[in-house]
Amino acid sequence: MFVPDVLRSGGLGVARWPRHARRLVLSALVGVVAGLGAVFFDAMLVHALTWLVEVPMAWARHGIAFQPVAPGMHAPVVSWIIIPIAGLGGLASGLLVFCIAPEAEGHGTDAMIESFHLRGGYVRKRAPIIKFVASALTIGSGGSAGKEGPIAQIGSGFGSILASWLKLDTADRRVLLLAGAAGGIGAIFQAPLGAALFVPGVLYRDTEYEFEALLSCIIASIAAYAVFSQVFGRQALFTPGPVHFAMPVELLPCLIFGVLCAGCGYIYIKVFYGLRDYFFNPLPIPRMFKPAVGGLLLGCVAWRFPEIIDGGYVWIQTALDGKMLWQTMAALVFLKIVATSFTIASGGSGGVFGPSVFIGAMLGGAFGELGHALFPNLVVNPGSFVLIGMGGFFSGVAKVPIASVIMASEMCSSYTLLVPLLLVSTITFLLLPRKVTLYEKQMDNRLASPAHIGEFARGILSRMTVGEAIRQRPVSVIAENMPFHALVKAVTNSTESYFPVVDKSGKMTGILSVNDLREVLFDDSLRDLVVAKDVATAQVARVRLGDSLETALDIMARLQIDELPVVPDDRSDEIEAMLSKQDIIDHYHDCCLI
Incomplete structure (x- = not known):
């Protein structure tokens, strides 16, 4: 990792610059590096999935003509090979993580949160690199995990290391830690504003933000998004097509859907940590081998339901296009919960944002299609609930009601459904108990954080x-x-x-x-x-x-x-x-x- 020598204290004396100027320049630099990290990480995942999963399974990413005839899609005949592939991927990831950098275990956003609150923003130099490779192995071998955790730890790791290298104080190190995470997430999900709000907000269970870092997160996110867009072009992650919302007719279905999201979110979190605490942790084997067990279990699910492999973005787009049965989507909600728990709760390396978006999209798709079939005058636009579910579900399980709305809108390049998104997100956030969250390291509020005590x-x-x-x-x-x-x-x-x-x-x-x-x-x-x-x-x-x-x-x-x-x-x-x-x-x- 290269930083011009002139930046270092003793050169231009960055530590002596006015605080705002220092953070402006360094946040932009961190954003550029986070953007490059997102580019390499995304490219590595594409190649890993191609050669480790799709080629062995004779399953081209965009070559499947989806014609479901049952609640699940039957996998190709050769798809049984996903079982040893996922198991070996988990084994390689576990050996790498637990032998070199145990903090790279699980979903990296929690590691970033813990570093901010408890470690003064400090991250070991080896952690981002190990997270990069371990996550590529986990997701690339078919693991049900997302990109936000790895890229958050990669970007935040660079921000922290840069601050330590320049001998900046703890406050600046914490800010650059968050800026790096925002840059990476904003780039890889092509949601710069949502990421800039997500990172300062995900630190707390209450609706509080790390306001001191907000501008730095925005700057880093813009810089990272610019780098990423230069390589892959400016395009939305999903194309929902024409989406509509009938006011005020569909407000009632949105209220009901918000309650459904809260209930499903509660199940998701309890299954996720329940499998970790009552199944994987008690297993009488070394920790480094537990991700392999999780990979084998995931492979068994993926053998019959390959939709749960990776983040499942192809299937989210399929749902947005209205080409999935509600029975299929309902089944995939619970299959994805189990698959994600097998992958990450066992100690595998990956994020939980991608799987959460998938679960929310499938839940919304199933609710919309079934609701339209039963009450066509109330659920007028069933496809809209796929997008509403993407943001509404994550708002509760991650305690980020505003950021999830913005991120869902940016990923689909559409703010048409802003009102129902806000409604469902608010209901889900309020109904889920404060302590029920995907991110265990979150503090209740700024008062509870050692960073502000x-x-x-x-x-x-x-x-x-x-x-x-x-x-x-x-x-x-x-x-x-x-x-x-x-x-x-x-x-x-x-x-x-x-x-x-x-x-x-x-x-x-x-x-x-x-x-x-x-x-x-x-x-x-x-x-x-x-x-x-x-x-x-x-x-x-x-x-x-x-x-x-x-x-x-x-x-x-x-x-x-x-x-x-x-x-x-x-x-x-x-x-x-x-x-x-x-x-x-x-x-x-x-x-x-x-």
């Missing part, structure tokens, strides 16, 4: 008082005239770390810690002369009951101490309690969990 904590702590956080426990006070030998005994027998020193009237005159004793402890000549007042710190930092916890933490940070004496608001020398950092943390969490 500092800024939010300060705001909350400024409204909390010291009096609310102190714990009722005895304070170990030391009389100022206590002899040194008695002082040593009192301190060593106590579990406390800080000891207020008081005079005969109980007023605080100082404070001491174990460290204060060390200067005198080994000087025998002073032991009989020193009393507690002599070793205590006279200038005592203290907080009042009415002070904010933010103030208390600032004092602790400045003095590098862990506890402070607490005094009443109107008397600064009367010890009330001791406040520790742990007291503040406990009170903060108690309040946030209510």
Whole structure:
């Protein structure tokens, strides 16, 4: 990976540029590289599918005349060979991932989310490369997985590595991480705006965005889309033909369809993680071999139903063209759920966006065709529900109600169905419980993210008082005239770390810690002369009951101490309690969990 030396700190000193200028330039650079990555990844997948699946199965991608006679399409006679092909692909992917970069396991979007929240945006250099190859092996051998996970990890990996190489701070690294993911997804799905909204939004289960990264994601997505379009041309991923929506007649079917999407999404997620937790994880074999088991199981399904191979985009287009029976599409909904779970839940490498789009499209197609057959006056345009399902279903399972609508519209190059898409997406998002999501690493909101806990904590702590956080426990006070030998005994027998020193009237005159004793402890000549007042710190930092916890933490940070004496608001020398950092943390969490 090449970056001009002049960009590096010490050349043009990128780290010293104004933040907006720095992010503008680097986001564009990351977008270009993400676009190139999308080009190579897409080309690699085409060749892998051709030589690993289509040629052995004598099955040309566009050469099938689809004439279904039953709920499923019977595969060609030689298609049994998909079973060993998928198994070997899973084996190769598993060995590569678990021996070199275990973080490349599963769907890469979760890895990107985890890196943002928990790792400061850091990605190991080897991870994007391993993800690139492992995903090509998994999907190229027939795995039921999508492109968004791999390309998200590839693009975000470059953004993270570039930020680390240029010695940028954590905030910039997180932004470039997201910019790279947005660029890759926007390019490979030809949905630049949708991707720019998807990446900052998929970090959270609530309808929140990483606003600081939004402009960088847009810039990177535009740059990546421009590169990708230059190679493959500007064309929609799907061509839905004329789609219509009868207002307000079809609002009721859309309401019902939104409920159906939520129910199917719930089943999808429970099956996906249920197979992982209760089947693949307990298998008494090394983890590196479990993707091979998943591949073999997938191959058994694909033997009879080859529609579930890859992302299934050919079959989505077939559904949009109105050339599939509703029984076929209904069957493929559940077959795709099982096939995707076999592929990715076993540890295979790939994304879940593509399969989710497929499931939503088939669900919408089945609903539209059946609804039109039963209630032609209500479901007037059955084909429109294929496109509505693509965006509506994913909005709930991924918790991205706005981005999914834009992405579905961009992939079909049509905003005609924007209103029903918004309606179905909103219903699906609201009905699915917050914790039921395809992306386990999502945080509930920005407050829950370790990436923002500092800024939010300060705001909350400024409204909390010291009096609310102190714990009722005895304070170990030391009389100022206590002899040194008695002082040593009192301190060593106590579990406390800080000891207020008081005079005969109980007023605080100082404070001491174990460290204060060390200067005198080994000087025998002073032991009989020193009393507690002599070793205590006279200038005592203290907080009042009415002070904010933010103030208390600032004092602790400045003095590098862990506890402070607490005094009443109107008397600064009367010890009330001791406040520790742990007291503040406990009170903060108690309040946030209510």
